[in-house]
Structures are given as C-alpha cells and as structure tokens.
C-alpha cells in the first residue's frame with residue numbers, strides 16, 4: 001500500500017518524507033490556502049513555485065489541482081501544472097467538464113487524479129477517462145452518515161472486474177482506522193494528513209514496554 005501525505009505544508013512534507021514511508025503528496029486548493037501567509041499577494045506563479053518545492057522534497061507523485069471549471073480552462077491549467085515537474089499529477093474534479101479535460105490530458109500523457117469522487121459511477125467514468133488515480137472522499141461521506149469505505153470496496157471490486165489500471169487513492173482520511181480499512185480492502189493508496197501519519201505509529205503498549213525496557217536496561221553495562 002502506498003502512503004501519500006495530504007498537505008501543502010512543506011515542514012510536514014519534509015518530516016513525513018524523513019520517516020522513509022512516504023510515496024507521494026496530494027494537495028487541494030483548501031490545503032494550499034492554509035499555507036498562504038499573504039493571500040492578497042499570492043499569485044499563480046507562487047502556487048506553481050510551491051508545487052515545485054514539494055517536488056524537490058518528495059520523489060513521487062505530487063497532485064496539484066486545477067482551479068477552473070470549464071474543460072478548456074482545465075486543459076490549459078493542467079498542461080501548465082504538468083510542466084512544473086515530471087512527478088506532477090493533475091487533479092481534476094469529477095464533473096462533465098472535468099471528464100473532458102481528463103480524457104484530453106491523459107491522452108497526451110499527463111497523469112490525472114480524479115477528485116471529489118463520491119459514487120461508483122463516477123469512479124467508472126474516471127477509469128474510462130484514463131485517470132491514473134481515483135480519489136473517493138471517505139471522510140466526507142462518513143460526515144453525512146454514508147459509509148465511505150463501502151464506496152472504496154465497490155470501486156476496488158469494479159476495477160478488478162474490468163482490470164482498469166486506475167489506482168484507488170483513498171482520500172479525506174480522518175483517522176488510523178480509515179487506513180486499516182483501506183488496506184484490508186486492498187486500496188492502492190491512502191492519502192493521509194500529517195497528524196494521522198503520527199498516530200499510525202503510536203501504541204500505549206509500545207510506550208509502556210519501552211519505558212520498562214529502558215529501566216531494566218541499566219543492568220546491561222556497556223563499559
């Protein structure tokens with residue numbers, strides 16, 4: 001299973017990358033907005049430079065999202081984003097216009113992450129449009145009392161039925177159990193917030209056990 005970090009924060013990306021378990025990064029406009037200190041002076045050039053900085057840290061796929069609504073605009077933006085670095089994956093929303101842009105961009109060798117996916121039919125369309133990744137948002141489905149992981153299960157089964165090469169990227173992850181369930185289902189990737197990556201390593205029995213080992217270790221002389 002691949003782990004992406006779901007953030008645009010360079011410090012978080014560096015820290016997660018240093019753990020040696022990071023395979024890529026996903027960003028979205030809301031995550032980028034969080035790291036912008038001076039919104040009045042943050043240009044599109046600044047956004048592209050920020051994506052380039054992320055690519056310099058992590059040697060894997062980095063999703064950068066389009067911020068336009070028509071297919072033509074998404075295509076122009078997607079081409080611009082893809083030219084930043086060979087690891088950039090262009091994120092397009094699963095709308096009718098987004099599908100047209102995905103088909104065009106993927107046809108020209110640009111990798112696509114189909115985002116804002118909330119149904120199996122949308123996931124089928126993403127695969128047919130040549131997306132490299134499909135992003136079902138499990139947390140946002142859970143938020144409206146709908147089982148997010150049931151959608152992941154359906155997408156994985158459908159993609160297996162037809163051997164679609166599109167990778168299932170579980171997004172909107174809120175806690176470690178989402179990661180466990182995604183792994184049990186066999187999703188290809190989970191994109192995880194920095195705080196949750198930390199939680200994955202934590203266990204109170206590990207902390208207690210280590211405390212005891214360190215106390216008992218005093219009998220082991222190393223002089």
Ligand code: E4P
Pocket residue numbers: 006026027028115135137139140171172173191
């Ligand atoms: C990542 O690709 C998604 O944009 C992100 O996981 C959405 O997460 P949220 O639902 O917590 O905003």
